[in-house]
Amino acid sequence: MNIDDIKTVGMAGAGSMGAGIAQIAAMAGYQVKVVDVSEAVWARAEKTIVKSLERIVKKGTISEGEMKAVLARISFSTDVTTLADVPFIFEAVFEDINVKKELFTKLDAVCGEHTIYATNTSSIAITEMAALVKRPANFIGMHFFNPVPMMKLVEVIPALQTAEATKLLALEMAKKIGKTAITCKDTPGFVVNRLFVPYIIDAVRLLEEGVASAEDIDTAMKLGCNMPMGPLEFQDFAGVDIGYYVSNIFYDYMKQERFAPPGLLRNMIKAGYVGRKAGKGFYDYSDE
Helix, strand or coil, rough: CCHCCCCEEEECCHHHHHHHHHHHHHCCEEEEEEEECCCHHHHHHHHHHHHHHHHHHCCCCCCCCHHHHHHCCEEECCCHHHCCCEEEEEECCCCCCHHHHHHHEEEEHHCCCCCEEECCCCCCCCHHHHCCCCCHHHEEEECCCCCCCCCEEEEEEEECCCCCHHHHHHHHHHCCCCEEEEEEECCCCCHHHHHHHHHHHHHHHHHHHHCCCCCHCCCCCCCCCCCCCCCCHHHHHHHHHHHHHHHHHHHHHHCHHCCCCCCCHHCCCCCCCEEEHHHHHCCCCCCC
């Protein structure tokens, strides 16, 4: 398959990552078919995309007419069969191997033999997921970063089973949708999270040990290391529950203490303090 032959892409999963990927693909000129389990989920995704595009219009990067054209290229459905004729499908459903297995089983039942599956997982082995599908040679990891429209990087991760042609196509796709791609081995955390997750964990440990307040830890990293967002601010943005889940996966695989989630994360989840989406995490967002 040639990259120029692809006119339509699929997006399985309409959470924050799925919405972002759908947006940039539509901005690159692709027709985008988005599928998720309920209308409520993709209705929220549609609102997210509209707000994101409105910000871009205000910056003068695109016109209102171009915004309308982008939105017209995105369609939503709860029916997986709408992806039957789509040659390239991104996947960004919940980070659970059983959820992903259920999705790929449904896709395998309707998709053609040349369809490419590109998973956005940040923590599950690409090789393990490739083993779940009928055509593992067509399976690859494409790990985006949140917020997708702003972050320029994509990690491209071939499974052991991935064909060279699939890897090259994924690299071309990343370029077509305006991203810079790096290629990395199928290991926990790939490159970015292999470095970033212990950094977040260490920040939580500093807070847990009373070394400094959340505000001071974040200020230190923003002003001392020129980070755009402090580590605890970031964890609230991404979700405390997601951070705990991912660090557990890394620790189970690597058996290295630097990946072990602090008890504070576990207790915050029990209290329901899982970040911005809950109105409270390391910071209080109840007024937002």
